[in-house]
Amino acid sequence: MIVDKGKFYGCTNYKSEKCSFTLPKRWASKTLGKTAIKALITKGKTNSLKGFKKKNGDTFEAKLKLENNKLSFDFS
Structure with a gap:
């Protein structure tokens, strides 16, 4: 589950071994x-x-597109 972490969005278990995903x-x-x-x-x-x-x-x-956990622009 992704939640508001203040300055970014991250997993509920952010910084644990299970999840380090952020946006x-x-x-x-x-x-x-x-x-x-x-x-x-x-x-x-x-x-x-x-x-x-x-x-x-x-x-x-x-x-915006998200590929391999990397955010980038999509001008297509």
């Missing part, structure tokens, strides 16, 4: 809501999300 609450200056986290865990990807920020401050829209 950030913020990615590219965007707060990831529970709907996005649920989609990542159950489907491995989200729908397109608005509000990500580049280093220069410009915003962009993208999907």
Whole structure:
């Protein structure tokens, strides 16, 4: 089970030998809501999300995907 751990989402047994899986609450200056986290865990990807920020401050829209417990952007 994935739960809110304050600054990130993690397993109920986070830091135990059984589970070290985590997901950030913020990615590219965007707060990831529970709907996005649920989609990542159950489907491995989200729908397109608005509000990500580049280093220069410009915003962009993208999907997120979770592969091999690594979070990344999906621009397809």
